[in-house]
Amino acid sequence: MKALLVCEYREGKLLDTSYELLAFAERLGADTAIVLVGDAANVPRYSGKVHLAHVAIYGEYNPDLHKELILAAVDRENPDYIIFQHSSYGWDLAPRLAAKLRLAQVSEVVAIAGDGFEVGCCNAKMRRTVKPSTAKAVITIQTGAFTPQGEPQGSPTVEMLDVAAAGKVEFIGYEPAEEKDIDLGKAEVIVSAGRGIGKKDNVPIIAALAKAFGGELGASRPVVDAGWVEHSHQVGTTGQTVSPKLYVACGISGAIQHLAGMKKSDFIVAVNKDKDAPIGEVADVLIVADVMPFAQALTARLHK
Amino acid sequence: MKILVCIKQVPDMESRFKPDSQGTWFSEADLAFRMNEYDEYAVEQAVGLKELLGDSADITVLSIGPDRVVEAIKKALAMGCDRGVHIPDAAVHGKDPWQVASAITAFSQGKGFDLIFTGMQSQDRGSAQVGITVAELLGYACASTVVGFEYLEGSVVVRRELEGGGKAVVRMPLPALVTCQLGLNVPRYPTLPNIMKAKKKEISTVSLGELLKEGPLAETTSFYPPAKSGGGIILEGDVAELADRLIGILKEKTTVMR
Numbered sequence: 042m043k044a045l046l047v048c049e050y051r052e053g054k055l056l057d058t059s060y061e062l063l064a065f066a067e068r069l070g071a072d073t074a075i076v077l078v079g080d081a082a083n084v085p086r087y088s089g090k091v092h093l094a095h096v097a098i099y100g101e102y103n104p105d106l107h108k109e110l111i112l113a114a115v116d117r118e119n120p121d122y123i124i125f126q127h128s129s130y131g132w133d134l135a136p137r138l139a140a141k142l143r144l145a146q147v148s149e150v151v152a153i154a155g156d157g158f159e160v161g162c163c164n165a166k167m168r169r170t171v172k173p174s175t176a177k178a179v180i181t182i183q184t185g186a187f188t189p190q191g192e193p194q195g196s197p198t199v200e201m202l203d204v205a206a207a208g209k210v211e212f213i214g215y216e217p218a219e220e221k222d223i224d225l226g227k228a229e230v231i232v233s234a235g236r237g238i239g240k241k242d243n244v245p246i247i248a249a250l251a252k253a254f255g256g257e258l259g260a261s262r263p264v265v266d267a268g269w270v271e272h273s274h275q276v277g278t279t280g281q282t283v284s285p286k287l288y289v290a291c292g293i294s295g296a297i298q299h300l301a302g303m304k305k306s307d308f309i310v311a312v313n314k315d316k317d318a319p320i321g322e323v324a325d326v327l328i329v330a331d332v333m334p335f336a337q338a339l340t341a342r343l344h345k
Numbered sequence: 346m347k348i349l350v351c352i353k354q355v356p357d358m359e360s361r362f363k364p365d366s367q368g369t370w371f372s373e374a375d376l377a378f379r380m381n382e383y384d385e386y387a388v389e390q391a392v393g394l395k396e397l398l399g400d401s402a403d404i405t406v407l408s409i410g411p412d413r414v415v416e417a418i419k420k421a422l423a424m425g426c427d428r429g430v431h432i433p434d435a436a437v438h439g440k441d442p443w444q445v446a447s448a449i450t451a452f453s454q455g456k457g458f459d460l461i462f463t464g465m466q467s468q469d470r471g472s473a474q475v476g477i478t479v480a481e482l483l484g485y486a487c488a489s490t491v492v493g494f495e496y497l498e499g500s501v502v503v504r505r506e507l508e509g510g511g512k513a514v515v516r517m518p519l520p521a522l523v524t525c526q527l528g529l530n531v532p533r534y535p536t537l538p539n540i541m542k543a544k545k546k547e548i549s550t551v552s553l554g555e556l557l558k559e560g561p562l563a564e565t566t567s568f569y570p571p572a573k574s575g576g577g578i579i580l581e582g583d584v585a586e587l588a589d590r591l592i593g594i595l596k597e598k599t600t601v602m603r
């Protein structure tokens with residue numbers, strides 16, 4: 042069995058998540074080769090073959106061209122699996138490859154399950170096992186689900202890739218994330234507001250609880266998107282990654298993108314009216330309660 | 346300008362999910378359904394663009410699924426789409442993303458849509474495949490996970506969201522497809538007059554059999570809750586009592602109360 046791993050390069054750097062692809066392939070028991078649109082001076086530490094296309098020629102984001110480059114590597118390797126990270130790069134490219142090759146795609150795999158793959162569904166509340174019906178398949182894996190063991194080692198044999206094609210999408214440039222007015226990374230306690238707090242007027246009550254702990258206010262994404270709290274307070278894959286001594290999630294369901302930003306916290310308390318909310322998976326204490334009255338009671342108790 | 350918006354109806358995510366009799370998807374008993382959150386942003390973006398372009402823009406909203414999905418189509422019409430298309434399929438949950446994308450592609454072929462909006466993913470299945478696959482099959486330019494959208498004479502400039510909150514700015518010629526991410530805009534609530542107006546808008550039916558010639562490429566073999574990993578404590582009861590108990594636990598297990 043052979044797997045072609047599609048590594049990622051962004052803003053001049055090889056992404057570390059590349060090594061998670063190797064960890065996944067190892068679990069599969071697959072031989073591997075890597076394809077990368079990157080730079081010869083910055084290839085993965087790996088003893089195998091890297092099919093390399095110059096980022097200077099093909100750009101970091103040019104999906105039509107990257108698709109053609111990966112197809113050229115597929116031609117050379119004839120892999121059983123083409124594997125991506127389930128990231129803004131991977132979930133964008135994987136369906137293009139799968140459609141072109143008419144292969145099954147399984148998205149955001151969290152585990153190998155017999156002859157199928159386990160994936161999350163229903164906002165992380167449930168799981169499915171998905172089995173490709175095609176002999177070969179395209180897979181994206183959940184970030185953090187397959188952690189590499191030990192330091193990566195080796196130096197690859199590099200084979201250059203070139204294609205003559207034009208892309209329809211023109212990359213103009215990167216925009217940095219909004220300036221952070223607070224650094225949640227330094228806070229010992231973070232109390233985060235989720236959609237379950239109900240309305241913007243309730244934000245000060247959660248902020249008061251954060252203050253009573255001597256901590257900072259965090260937020261889930263919908264609360265930021267709705268304009269209740271500034272983006273600099275957002276915790277998660279598209280916000281900040283934090284690991285305070287205490288994290289209190291108020292009315293937050295526990296979607297993977299939120300968990301990715303806070304699950305390394307030393308102690309996690311979740312307040313949710315839903316006993317089955319996926320946040321319970323990472324919580325040391327799950328308080329099943331209506332969040333606003335509980336937040337007020339806890340603040341009052343802390344001031345005593 | 347001809348615009349297509351593809352929407353899906355999904356259950357309220359705060360529901361309790363139980364496997365259906367086949368054990369491959371959820372049972373629909375006791376579930377309330379609504380428009381997929383990501384698709385609300387798609388509808389809003391299409392309607393916002395029409396407001397900019399005036400009546401030269403025409404928006405078709407399409408949904409595949411059982412009769413209940415007509416409710417989601419009606420909401421999109423009340424938000425400002427011009428016409429609805431329902432592709433009835435009581436067994437849509439058994440179709441894989443490839444089949445759903447193939448059906449949408451067959452519907453779109455030859456209709457000359459300049460722009461197609463879809464959600465980035467559905468809240469229930471979360472595969473994030475259908476929109477991009479449709480673009481690939483139609484040969485449209487495509488950007489996924491869009492949090493910023495601007496139309497500029499014959500092309501669109503979009504902001505793709507990246508990990509960490511940064512963005513990639515890209516330009517695409519028409520025809521193009523964008524998959525919409527949370528926070529792209531602020532979806533409007535349909536007003537009563539617009540709900541009334543929407544009642545006069547046409548919802549046509551197209552049979553899935555005419556569109557779908559493809560078999561599935563992947564199959565769901567089972568549906569189940571995640572294995573419980575957390576050794577966490579669950580506390581229930583009166584809020585004042587809960588606050589006391591939590592403080593006790595925090596004093597014992599953490600250093601933040603000192």
Ligand SMILES: Cc1cc2nc3c(=O)[nH]c(=O)nc-3n(C[C@H](O)[C@H](O)[C@H](O)COP(=O)(O)OP(=O)(O)OC[C@H]3O[C@@H](n4cnc5c(N)ncnc54)[C@H](O)[C@@H]3O)c2cc1C
Nearest residue numbers: 235236237261262277278279280292293294296298314332
């Ligand atoms: C590419 C991508 C990137 C993303 N990045 C991020 C990110 O960085 N950060 C992030 O947070 N999300 C991110 N998301 C969104 C994520 O998938 C979820 O949609 C989001 O985290 C949900 O936020 P929430 O838990 O506040 O809301 P919901 O999922 O709506 O959950 C609300 C919760 O509140 C509970 N509740 C409701 N009322 C009450 C009450 N009265 N008392 C107690 N509990 C109550 C409910 O039971 C529910 O569990 C991203 C999504 C994508 C696709």
